Amino acid sequence: MADTPVIELRGVGKTYYNGDIATPVLFDMSFEVGRGEFVAIVGGSGSGKTTLLNLMGLLDRPSMGEILVDGRNAGTLDEPGRASVRRDRLGFIFQFHYLLPEFTVIENALMPCRMKGRRFQEEQEPRMRALLEKVGLGEKLDSRPAQLSGGQQQRVAVVRSLANDPALVLADEPTGNLDTRSGRVVFDLMRSLSRESGTTFVMVTHDDNFALEADRLIRIRDGRIE
């Protein structure tokens, strides 16, 4: 298990169809991400990097090739099966925080645990409280997302992505909507959490400064790895 890559792509391609018009977006992607790695995917807009992340997050299905999560072929799973992999093994951070306005900061951070039942949520609560305190939100645990700044909201989203103790966190432009300073705080946070918890991160970004600090850089142009 320790040698199994967290995620492995074998000849993955994606073509979108709009009626009879086929638009190929990704071609023959093959790579793997090892346990604890911090990988940055960079590329210009339209290069297909978000599509790649959606495929890795089992939000979309590849037109060809295979994706293995923890060595299991995700292509054979039905929709509930893929939802269950996302729920148990994956964490997500998006450009926008998408926190639920009806819930407090701590409740939002625990949302992935809520899906797994009340017991699990209660078990994870101390760990998430500690994480939120660590990222400087100890005072804000019972605040609503709307009472937080953009940077604070995104920090909650980062903590939330770790709630289910995922094997892999997928981050789509997590700093894209923040000013330079807040972006730096969020990035450093991800980096340090990755180191401490040994969680694997795959981050899509167009910011080369962050990309260069990653363990590994995957550059995409026109749907191909450069």
Place this chain on the structure above:
Amino acid sequence: MKLNFFTLSVALRHLRYGVGQSLLTIGVIAISVLLIIYLRTVIGGTQIRIVDSVTGSIPHIVLEPAERTPIGAWQLPDPTGRTLYIGETVNLPRAQDKIDDWRQWLPALERDPEVTVVSPVVSGNVFMFRGARRESVRMSGVIAERHDRIVNIEEKLVEGRFLQMTTGEVALGATLAAEFGIRMRDKLRLLGPEGRSLSVTVAGIYETGSGALDDGQIFLTLRDGQSLLELGSAVSSVGLRVRDLYQAEAIAESMTTRLPFKIRSWIADNPNVFRTLDAQDQTINMVLISTIIAAGFGIASILVMSVTGKYREIGILKAMGATPGEIQTIFVVEGFLLAVLGCMVGIPVGIGLLEALSTVRVPGPGGRMTELFVIQIDPWLLLGASAVAVTVGVIAAFFPARRAGSVDPMQVIRGS
């Protein structure tokens, strides 16, 4: 449907957080529940009143002598024992419409669990004389204790008595009394169709509000009636009241096979009443169905708005592993809870409104204050209205819920 901690807690939080939208939906449901309860009860009360005004003072079922088929004189056994010639007059005994053996049938009728009152009646038209004036009136000879349970005259008396009426006494309506200037204790002479006359004393004057009873109708004891019509110990008919007056026709039909009488129910005698009630029912049901459909669309559109406003949250929940079934459940549960809350508001308000309405009194016949509306709140109606509201709430929630369940996380997350 996936009822679990996650779906229930998110649904509850949505309701609590979106108080405005929740209250709006609860209001729509409460108003429709209120309308169902209110209209059905008020119309039901009106119908009770209509039926009551028709059946209030008549028997539900009348037993009369079986109809005889006329036969030719030549078919009769010859009363003279010789040949009859054209132009010759023969006096045959006149056959009267009467029931001779009514006492024999009485116990059986009284034993019937559906029958509540059995009242033998002698009735016919007689002349009433008061000084120089003469008037044809309808006379009923009755056993007052029995018949009062059909006509309820005792409680509508203006003066005197009805139940304790004895031989030689008469009770009559206020209109008739006023027309003839009749007062209590006055003496009247009655003349029967066979020429028998009877002198009676006015013992009671009543006002029922029904023209047929108040004008042109008098009551005597059964015995006086029998002697005035020269019926001996026979009666003209037997009136019955039954427990469920809507079953009168069915009961009458079943009696026809068992008893040697011509049996009529009030329903067969008043087909228009039933047709009117039926038309009223259909109209009110149309109104209610339209209300319910409108409420359903109202709830659906509020929930559609709620779902549309939550697209991104739904997207992130699905990305984090919520299944379409779970997302759908969240919104169906919301619809269900809103409907239940709507009932919890609508039903008490409806009952309160109806109770307030039941205290409204207006002057009735005889100047007595009577309720304007007959209000009988049926627990089944409350249950039915709630069932309808909850069903409509769930169905209305189902379509936006399905839409929420099919939200594509990629679309909403990439978009923004």
